[in-house]
Amino acid sequence: MAKIKLPVYLQSGSAHPEEQIAIGAGFLKKLKLPLREPVTLRFGSARREVRITQSSQASLRMSPQLAASLSISHGTKLCVSYHAASRTLHIGPLIGVLMSRVYTHAPDRPFGAMTAFCAELTEACRLHGGAAYFFTPNDIGGEASTVQGWALSEGRWVKSSFPCPNVMYNRVTSRKLENKPQVQQFMRELKTRYGSVAFNEKYLDKTEVFQALRKEKGVHAYLPESYLFKNFAMLKTMCKKYNTVFLKPITGSLGKGIIRITSQPEGGGYQCSFSSLAGVKRQHYPTLTQLFQTISGKMKQRRYQIQQGLRLMETGGRPVDFRALVQKNGEGEWAVTSVVARVAASNTFVSNLARGGTLSPVSEAVARSNLPSGVRTGVNTKLRTAALSIAKSVDATIDGHFAELGVDLAVDAAGRVWLLEVNSKPSKEDNTPSGDSKIRPSVKQVVLYSQHAWGK
Structure with a gap:
């Protein structure tokens, strides 16, 4: 099945009534399109x-009325294929793009x-070819075949259907918004009714990971x-085995909790x-029993993962991890788009940017680190190899579509x-x-993958 990319131009007049679209002669041949016969757009x-006519220009031309009914703007570049x-x-x-709020x-x-x-x-x-709009859980509902959302048009954000x-x-x-019944129903409808990809x-x-x-x-x-935390006996065993252990909320983010x-x-x-959010609070406990008595309330309110503590590479006395x-x-x-080092702020053990952490190129962080010179070479390659293997494994073992x-x-150390x-x-x-480029590779990749998923 041939696929090409064409800009969509709007043209009024009797030569381009609402039910007709015009495509350049070379593309008509490549796509093997029938002329002046009804097809489904x-x-x-x-x-x-619609019925297809021949154009002298390398574009896809349609009436403003047809474009408006589809919410297509003049000049939009789209991929085109014919079944x-x-x-x-x-x-x-x-x-x-489903966003949290507007x-x-x-x-x-x-x-x-x-x-x-x-x-x-x-x-x-x-x-690169495609069209994007942005909507929230509150915009889902009503007629199932349309969504109220926002698109950027001529420098302005415009709400439309x-x-x-x-x-x-x-x-x-x-997670609360994501698990709303209307959001889950919408994703099911997309896949089953329209053959869409989410x-x-x-x-x-x-714990799941x-x-x-x-x-x-x-x-x-x-x-x-690493285990799902269950009881004091598990804490005692892990603390006996490792000098440092971490308890992490299994649904936490941004280093909170x-x-x-x-x-x-x-x-x-x-x-x-x-x-x-206020920083790091430290307390000393003479015994593990006393410590557990203090934190046991937290353990009942939400589920935690207990994990072996690691002696992380440091830069200037600050721990460093990598995203x-x-x-x-x-x-x-799957491919690795980027790897960056995240240096924790002073007096904290989490490196998230929301906690004052800073980004650094991997090579610079490694060069300034306390790693022995003999192990610095190849760190970037090892990180990329690990990330790629882990992403493929998550995709293979956990239900859901991830891209x-x-x-x-x-x-x-x-x-x-x-x-x-x-x-x-x-x-x-x-x-x-992005450096000198207007579009970051990570954003371009979303569009390229969307083209792939749409064309399957």
């Missing part, structure tokens, strides 16, 4: 019966800090000892460090790579900056 969930068996002309992909009081920044990313994705579609997308990219950053359709929790990866021999070497427990030398008790962004490319294959994963890794966690909603600020 499909864009997302929308279908229109002869069903006599259907497909144009797209139409990408719908700020209606800020017309220039309707998605807050994510607005720049939305604009960047829109531009990537313009350059759109067909259901060919590809839905889930960027909701709240990727990164759910959050991952830490580690339990699944334990089944994959190829990634065993990257896994610190992490507890670090460190055994003090020569019977000096235990230091407990609590990570919160690898791994995405499916235009061929549907983008943030893989958080650590390097210990001996140069060994360890997995910290896998995030199915990686931050759009955590990957390599």
Whole structure:
């Protein structure tokens, strides 16, 4: 099945009535399109019966009325393919990005800090082929074949009605919103009724990831000892085995709620460090029993993962970890888009940017680190190899469609790579900056993968 990319131009007049579209002669031949016979034009969930005529220009021309009914803007570049068996002309992909919320009081920044990313994705579609709109859980409902959403048009964010997308990219950053019945029903409808693709359709929790990866021999070497926390006996066993252990909320993010427990030398008790939005609070306990009595209330309120503590590589006395962004490319294959080092702020043990952490190129962080010179060489390669293997294993063992994963890794003092966690909603600020390019590779990859998923 041939697929080409064409800009859509709007042209009024009797030569281009609403039910006709015009395509350049060379593309008519390549696509093997029938002339002046009825075919179905499909864009997302929308279908229109049209007749195809020949144009002298390398474009796809349609009437303003037809374009308006499909919510297609003048100049939009779309991929075009023809299915002869069903006599259907497909144009797209139409990408719908599910966002957490919209700020209606800020017309220039309707998605807050994510607005720049939305604009960047829109531009990537313009350059590489596709159309994107952005919507929230509150916009789902009513007629099942359309969605109310926002699109960037001539520098302005405009709300309109759109067909259901060919590809839905889930960027909701709240489990509560993601699990709303209307959101789950919408994703089911997309797949079953329209044959659409929804990727990164759910959050991952830490226990789910580690339990699944334990089944994959190829990634065993990257896994610190880690379990769903159950009781005091488990805490006692892990603290006896390791000088430092971590308790992490299995549904946590941004480093919130992490507890670090460190055994003090020569019977000096235990230091407990609590990570919160306000910083790190430290308390000392003479015995593990007293420590557990203090934290047991937290353990009852939410589920935690207990994990072996690691002696991380440091830069200037600050721990360093690494975020690898791994995405499916235009061929549907996993590839590492970027790896960056994240240096923790002073007096904390979490490196998240929300906690004051800073980004650094891997090579610079390694060069400034306390790693022995003999193990510095090859760290970047080892990180990329680990991230790629872990992403493939998550995709193979966990239910759900994933096309983008943030893989958080650590390097210990001996140069060994360890997995910290896998995030199915990686931050759009955590990957390599765009430099001189207007479009970051990570954003371009979303469009290329959407084209692949749509064309399957």
